[in-house]
Amino acid sequence: MRLTRYTDYAMRVLLYVGAQDEERLSPISEISRAYGISQNHLMKVVNDLVNAGYLESVRGRFGGVRLARPAAEINVGAVVRHTEEGFDLVDCGSCIIAPACGLTSALAEALAAFMKVLDGYSLADLLHKRQAFAALFGGELRRK
């Protein structure tokens, strides 16, 4: 069972930016280097997060992105709902038993329990080891 890579990248961007000093702008090139993820892949995710109101983007030579609201007000469940393409855990579309299948409702119930847990977390909760984050990013960036 996996979340999409898109969700993975979105969460990584938010964690990176959330670990910075509040007003600091993180260039996408920097986030790209820190995670070893191509800038092209990140651009789409970042634009999406800007449009969704999670990030604020400033253009130009000293531009970059920062959180558009406090990390405590960014709900993890909401981000995952936004970035996941779909929550069809199995492909019922072509399945002849769909009308009678009890698996569908069991999976829906399991998914609701999954999301309820994520709904209980904010980005700030995930960043409780903020100092450790900053050190990891710092070390990585110095090496590059």
Next chain:
Amino acid sequence: MRLTRYTDYAMRVLLYVGAQDEERLSPISEISRAYGISQNHLMKVVNDLVNAGYLESVRGRFGGVRLARPAAEINVGAVVRHTEEGFDLVDCGSCIIAPACGLTSALAEALAAFMKVLDGYSLADLLHKRQAFAALFGGELRRK
């Protein structure tokens, strides 16, 4: 978010076989036709379910598979744990923030809640519309 196709197929096989009269042997070719899934794909899943003690296989012209134990004793959570390759919802292996990341534990907690729901279901629970299943399979098989 998705379960693997392998899990999907395993559950479909169990649901198909579980919807049959108890002693009846379902040929793999029949299950293959019912779902429109290639026999090759199903063979691996069926062998796995036989080895895991969920199915009983009888060879020969009138052979096929049937449940190796009552549907009420086949736990959905246990099947999914068996058939899913991994439960790494995101790929932390190459991620530099892994040591500090609070997402990992939030996802682990969410996954536990997900599995707890499935652990509460047996195959028999999923087959509560058994008559409807049989009708769907019957109709489909007659059309082929």
